Amino acid sequence: MTKYIIVAGGVISGVGKGVTTASIAKILKEYGYSVTAIKIDPYLNYDAGTLRPTEHGEVWVTDDGGEIDQDLGNYERFLNIEIPRRNNITSGQIYKTVIDRERKGEFLGETVQFIPHIPNEIKNRIQESAKGYDFAIIEIGGTIGDFENLPFLFAMKGLEREIGKEHVIYILVSYLPVPGHMGEMKTKPTQQAIKQLSESGIFPDFIICRSKIALDDVRKKKIEVYGNIPSDYVISEPDVDTIYRIPLDLEQESLGYKILSELRMKLKKKPQYKVWNDLVNKIVNPKHKIKIAMVGKYLDIGNYSLKDSYISVNEALLHAGASLDAGVEIVWIDAKELEKKDPAELLKDIQGILIPGGFGESGVEGKIRAIQYARENNIPFLGLCYGLQLAVVEYARNVCQMSDAHTTEIAQKTPYPVIDVLESQKEILDKGDYGGTMRLGAYAAKLKKDTKVYSLYKDLGRLKEEKNKVQTLKGKKEQAFRLGTHDTDTDIVLERHRHRYEVNPQFVSQIEEKGMVFSGYHQRSDNTKLMEFIELPEHKYFVATQAHPEFKSSLEFPAPLFYGFIRAALDKN
Ligand code: GLN
Numbered sequence: 276m277t278k279y280i281i282v283a284g285g286v287i288s289g290v291g292k293g294v295t296t297a298s299i300a301k302i303l304k305e306y307g308y309s310v311t312a313i314k315i316d317p318y319l320n321y322d323a324g325t326l327r328p329t330e331h332g333e334v335w336v337t338d339d340g341g342e343i344d345q346d347l348g349n350y351e352r353f354l355n356i357e358i359p360r361r362n363n364i365t366s367g368q369i370y371k372t373v374i375d376r377e378r379k380g381e382f383l384g385e386t387v388q389f390i391p392h393i394p395n396e397i398k399n400r401i402q403e404s405a406k407g408y409d410f411a412i413i414e415i416g417g418t419i420g421d422f423e424n425l426p427f428l429f430a431m432k433g434l435e436r437e438i439g440k441e442h443v444i445y446i447l448v449s450y451l452p453v454p455g456h457m458g459e460m461k462t463k464p465t466q467q468a469i470k471q472l473s474e475s476g477i478f479p480d481f482i483i484c485r486s487k488i489a490l491d492d493v494r495k496k497k498i499e500v501y502g503n504i505p506s507d508y509v510i511s512e513p514d515v516d517t518i519y520r521i522p523l524d525l526e527q528e529s530l531g532y533k534i535l536s537e538l539r540m541k542l543k544k545k546p547q548y549k550v551w552n553d554l555v556n557k558i559v560n561p562k563h564k565i566k567i568a569m570v571g572k573y574l575d576i577g578n579y580s581l582k583d584s585y586i587s588v589n590e591a592l593l594h595a596g597a598s599l600d601a602g603v604e605i606v607w608i609d610a611k612e613l614e615k616k617d618p619a620e621l622l623k624d625i626q627g628i629l630i631p632g633g634f635g636e637s638g639v640e641g642k643i644r645a646i647q648y649a650r651e652n653n654i655p656f657l658g659l660c661y662g663l664q665l666a667v668v669e670y671a672r673n674v675c676q677m678s679d680a681h682t683t684e685i686a687q688k689t690p691y692p693v694i695d696v697l698e699s700q701k702e703i704l705d706k707g708d709y710g711g712t713m714r715l716g717a718y719a720a721k722l723k724k725d726t727k728v729y730s731l732y733k734d735l736g737r738l739k740e741e742k743n744k745v746q747t748l749k750g751k752k753e754q755a756f757r758l759g760t761h762d763t764d765t766d767i768v769l770e771r772h773r774h775r776y777e778v779n780p781q782f783v784s785q786i787e788e789k790g791m792v793f794s795g796y797h798q799r800s801d802n803t804k805l806m807e808f809i810e811l812p813e814h815k816y817f818v819a820t821q822a823h824p825e826f827k828s829s830l831e832f833p834a835p836l837f838y839g840f841i842r843a844a845l846d847k848n
Contacts, residue, residue: 278540336715345586486513565626570642598838629656639665660823693778720768720797732768760799
């Protein structure tokens with residue numbers, strides 16, 4: 276029977292519930308158990324696809340094409356498992372399902388009410404996602420006391436009543452402030468959060484205390500006395516130099532063992548943290564240091580949200596850096612600045628240039644100038660999605676003599692639409708159905724042998740690993756289209772996508788003649804070939820992909836193209 280671990284947050288938002296949840300899941304997985312993680316977002320949006328990235332952070336894309344909350348990215352990065360879209364539950368989905376069912380007459384004349392119908396739907400969804408796993412760890416978004424998360428707490432209590440308390444554990448992640456004028460850590464807000472949670476009938480089994488510094492015994496004792504939680508179950512989780520240290524810190528507090536003993540379970544496997552620990556040390560004390568310029572559009576984003584909107588790219592750079600013992604400093608370059616200033620000046624002292632994904636016109640010419648600068652000066656370059664599209668535009672304009680070549684996202688009347696919406700997508704776009712025209716989720720690409728892209732995927736073990744995934748996809752009828760016509764399992768990689776435009780197949784051979792190599796493509800069932808990777812063989816490292824490989828990068832398994840990029844930036848090729 277699946278054991279459920281429910282994680283809720285108290286005192287303030289943004290205490291790090293997501294990373295804490297991912298860390299607990301990682302610990303249990305290290306103990307030999309199968310674990311999945313579920314994120315509940317109490318907002319009414321159906322999914323994160325339409326949310327402003329500057330407010331909510333980046334949109335995370337799943338293999339099965341979901342656009343969901345970035346916390347699920349942390350789960351995947353810590354667990355190395357693929358989490359399906361249904362593991363992100365929003366209030367919007369719950370209400371919509373209940374109302375749709377009511378319209379279909381499925382409730383047979385019953386009065387459809389908040390209780391029991393909404394909590395029942397929540398429980399169903401959670402149990403469906405948890406099926407087959409030893410542990411399901413559920414993070415309830417928001418803060419205890421919010422109106423919005425009450426239905427979810429109520430549903431969890433109901434689940435506990437149905438399956439028995441011996442299968443459910445509640446964890447409250449709280450925050451202990453140290454007000455500057457007092458210099459003393461205060462437990463009162465945590466005591467109140469415990470009280471507030473108990474109003475939903477839930478008494479936390481563990482309190483995880485986030486704070487600037489570690490909790491002392493006096494504080495633990497205070498929470499024991501005033502909150503009625505044994506001090507052994509009050510866990511300290513102070514600020515850290517890297518989030519990847521958190522599972523190790525929680526192990527120091529024996530949280531994993533305590534959870535198991537609370538559930539009367541035993542270790543299935545002795546945890547092995549050596550590799551993880553070494554990587555953490557390399558993050559904190561790297562032997563080499565490099566600077567990577569990230570050229571994006573930042574003007575309309577405040578300093579604080581900047582990092583969050585590219586979180587997967589930042590993490591992928593960090594993962595690749597850790598495995599090469601290199602600390603990567605990201606230098607944020609506003610693409611608009613590059614339109615006015617000399618790239619040689621703005622991009623001096625950097626070892627690599629990265630163009631991340633993006634939409635729209637802002638800063639496009641600046642990004643193209645950065646790409647030209649990287650290409651002409653043999654500076655390692657990695658382009659992601661829009662980054663690939665603009666690299667093709669740059670090459671068409673400056674090498675293939677197609678003046679004014681462009682993407683039709685920006686210039687509909689360009690004489691050389693090297694990046695365009697394909698015919699079959701145009702019809703849907705004309706009807707204004709933007710969601711429907713995106714290529715979302717994992718797609719198979721066949722790689723060309725003797726290319727840099729091929730060797731990187733091969734050397735990092737991905738070609739081997741993808742074989743199983745191809746088999747799984749073949750078995751899943753509704754997802755089989757992701758394979759296109761590639762029914763073999765050799766030289767195939769699966770990467771995630773989120774874009775509308777493609778390299779225009781009409782120009783591929785002309786561009787190829789001038790030296791750009793298309794190192795992998797996806798072939799749709801109507802036989803259209805979609806270009807997935809490009810590279811310049813004579814360049815130190817000039818590689819781009821239509822996909823977002825950052826979504827599959829983890830500390831233990833860095834994304835091959837990021838690895839190659841950092842290695843080139845370190846001058847190791
Ligand atoms: N704007 C481009 C497109 O829609 C690229 C999108 C992206 O970089 N994610 O195709």
